[in-house]
Amino acid sequence: MTTPPTIATLRELRDAGYRPRSVRSELRANLIGRLRVGEPLLPGILGYDESVLPQLENALLAGQDVILLGERGQAKSRIARSLTALLDEWIPAVAGAELRDDPLEPISPYAQALVAERGDDTPITWIHRDDRFAEKLSTPDISVADLIGEVDPVKVAEGRYLSDELTIHYGMLPRANRGIFALNELPDLAERIQVSLLNVMEERDVQVRGYTVRLNLDLFVIASANPEDYTSRGRIITPLKDRFGAQIRTHYPDDAETEMAIMEQERLGFTDDEADAPLPVEVPGFMREILAELSQLARRSSEVSQRSGVSVRVSIANLETLIAAATKRAVRLGEPSAAPRVSDLGAVVASTAGKIELETLGDETREDRVIDKLVARAVINVFNRRLAISELTPLLERFEEGAEAEVGDTVPSAAHELLVAELPELGRAIGRLEVGESPAGVASGVEFVLEGLHLNRRLNKERRGGGVRYAH
Numbered sequence: 001m002t003t004p005p006t007i008a009t010l011r012e013l014r015d016a017g018y019r020p021r022s023v024r025s026e027l028r029a030n031l032i033g034r035l036r037v038g039e040p041l042l043p044g045i046l047g048y049d050e051s052v053l054p055q056l057e058n059a060l061l062a063g064q065d066v067i068l069l070g071e072r073g074q075a076k077s078r079i080a081r082s083l084t085a086l087l088d089e090w091i092p093a094v095a096g097a098e099l100r101d102d103p104l105e106p107i108s109p110y111a112q113a114l115v116a117e118r119g120d121d122t123p124i125t126w127i128h129r130d131d132r133f134a135e136k137l138s139t140p141d142i143s144v145a146d147l148i149g150e151v152d153p154v155k156v157a158e159g160r161y162l163s164d165e166l167t168i169h170y171g172m173l174p175r176a177n178r179g180i181f182a183l184n185e186l187p188d189l190a191e192r193i194q195v196s197l198l199n200v201m202e203e204r205d206v207q208v209r210g211y212t213v214r215l216n217l218d219l220f221v222i223a224s225a226n227p228e229d230y231t232s233r234g235r236i237i238t239p240l241k242d243r244f245g246a247q248i249r250t251h252y253p254d255d256a257e258t259e260m261a262i263m264e265q266e267r268l269g270f271t272d273d274e275a276d277a278p279l280p281v282e283v284p285g286f287m288r289e290i291l292a293e294l295s296q297l298a299r300r301s302s303e304v305s306q307r308s309g310v311s312v313r314v315s316i317a318n319l320e321t322l323i324a325a326a327t328k329r330a331v332r333l334g335e336p337s338a339a340p341r342v343s344d345l346g347a348v349v350a351s352t353a354g355k356i357e358l359e360t361l362g363d364e365t366r367e368d369r370v371i372d373k374l375v376a377r378a379v380i381n382v383f384n385r386r387l388a389i390s391e392l393t394p395l396l397e398r399f400e401e402g403a404e405a406e407v408g409d410t411v412p413s414a415a416h417e418l419l420v421a422e423l424p425e426l427g428r429a430i431g432r433l434e435v436g437e438s439p440a441g442v443a444s445g446v447e448f449v450l451e452g453l454h455l456n457r458r459l460n461k462e463r464r465g466g467g468v469r470y471a472h
Contacts, residue, residue, distance in 0.1 A: 004090050004126035010103050011120035013092055020102045023087070023132075023178060023220045024063040030086045031060050042082045044265065045075055047258040048250070052079075055248045060086070064245020065201065065221040067186070067236075073311025074250040076224040080135070080182040083222065087129035091178065095123035098170055099177045099215070100132075107177070107215050132179030134172055138189035144196045147171045173200055178218045186223040187235050194240045201243040227307075252299060252312065259292035262312050263319045279330055280337040281323050284435050284444050286382055287340045291318045291348070293378035298356060303370050305357040317351040325409075330440065333412050339440035342447040343409040343468065345375050376455060383452030387432060392449070395425035396458055399472040407447050408467030413439035416446045 007013050021029075034041060041053050056079070059066050068076040094101040094111040101111035103124055115122050136147070144150075152169035173181060183189070201221065223244065225236060241247075253259040295318075298310040322340040325347040330338035349371050358367060399405075405419055405426075417439050420427040430445030450470045453459040462469045 002089060004128070005092075007092065007126075008124055009120065010115070010118075010122040010124060013103055013124055014120070018092065018104070020105050021088070022218050023180065026088050027060050027083070027086045027220060028063060030088070031057065034086075042079060042085075045079060045082065046262050046265065047253045048075075052248055052250055055246065059246035059248065062245060065243070066223070067241070067244045067247045068222065068224045068250055069227060069247055070224075070250030071226060071252070071309030071311070073309065073313045074252060075312075076250055077135075077182070077184055079250075080180070080184075080222045080224065081133060083180055083220075084129050084133045087132055087180070089129055090126045091129075091132075092124045093127050093178070095125040099174055099217075100127060100179070102178065102218075105216075107217070127178075132176075133182070134176035134179060135182040135184065136172055137184045138186050140188060140190055142189060142193055144193060145169075145171060147173050147193065148196055148200070149174060173197075173219070174215060174217060176219060177215075180220045180222065183221070183223040186225045191235075191237050194237045198239055198243065201240065252295075252310070253292075256289055256292035256296060259295060259312065259315055260288045263288065263291065263315045266312075266316045267319050267323075279327055281327055281330075282337065282339045282436065282438060282441055283319070283323065284339060284433065284441060284448075286386055286433055286448055287322065287444065288319065289382045289385075290345070290375075290378045291315055291322065293381050294318065294348070294352075294374055297374050297377055297381075298352075301370075301374065303359055305359050308357045310356055314352055314355045317355065318348040321347050321351040326440075329409060333410075335413055335440060337438055337440045339435075339438070339444040341407075341409070341444045342379060342451045343407070345379070346372075348375065379448075379451055380455040383448065383455065387429065387449070387452065389453075389456060389458065391432075392425075392429055392453065392458075395423065395429055395449075396453070396472075398423055398425055399459060399470075402472075405446070405450055405470045406464070406467050407443075407450060407470070410466035411443075413443040416443035419446060 005016075007016055031041065035057070041057055045053070056066065060083075068079060070076055092103055094103050094106055094114060096114070097106070097108055097111040099108040099111070101108055103115065103122060106112045106115050136142070149168050149170040151167050186194075200217065200219075221244075253262060292315060295310055295312070295315045298304050298314070299306065304310060322344050323338075325344040326338040326340040329344075330336075349368055352371050353367050356371075358370060403423060405423070407416060407419070420430070420442060426446060426449060429449045430442065433445045433448065435441035435445040450459065451461075454461045454470060459470045459472065462471070
């Protein structure tokens, strides 16, 4: 953030050649600047380059208010918050004005009176773009006073008449003047409250307690909503929907690569400031791919409700959980580094169950069974993409000759290295997975290969206490 300009009065502002510019003009001009030099519209928003972002660019260039329509966990709120980057970094405003009035075009009674009284000596303050974003989660208990405004009894008690506009305490919408206002989950807003937005969206009028206060509000409004066939709590009334210039449909990642990129970008990380001795954790690519595949499969599963959706937060939480499980094992076993293994995948049931809804819910264990089945399918899909059974024939022949492998969550990484030394064919198989040379990475690769062969019905699997035995 740069320091604000030193201009402090209206006279200095005029002398500097300042000209008012609307929020929509700012968004449009700064977007054109980014397009001209090839900069991305919203850095950090992944998977929307060919779908959502082009539509959003068109809406911004056209100066249209926007509704983002999509299921949960599709970055709708993040898109709204990211738009502040397209605003001018600093704008001048009349000092002390509730509505952040432009000094050359004041709209509130207070600012108009101050400019009329002080003239060129009117004090100026500067507002940063980060402070020009207001957000409200739509809930049924929101009142017109919250959004539009209400008569302030304290100001009346001070001696002003009710007919005096200075008795009004403005709501969130007027106070967002010269900025971006986001309404999350718009259908949840009571219909009578939605009606109060009609004039604000179109004519920019504010009506409080029976008399009209005409304010030429300068706003860019962006709303989010779940598809109407999912949310049963309400709907967007047709006249209000008609006042939004663009409705843009968001979606979940189309491929596992995008899902993995989002997982890595969003997962919670710990720095040296948050832990005295952080344990290095290496997540092999195939383990990330399994988690991404799990979410992709859940979005296509007939047993999972597709109306409620499977959020990207499922993938993010599962990656965090997998790292936590690997860290816990490494700490308990006294190992210097950690890497998630297939045996850690049981931990993602807890981080998945609360974020998906089943089409039909039977006994209490049904949800666990559905997730376990999806995890197994994710593992075999990733295994078959990464390795070919024909390439593992020498390894399978060793098992046919009587070789066995004991692995599992409680087995140290060093034991997996010994297993690789006994079965060089296993070492050659995990060499194709690019797990590196660390004992933790080797252990992760060993479990993945063995579990993949089991799921392809080439090896038997037997649970023994805290471990697992694979054999022919």
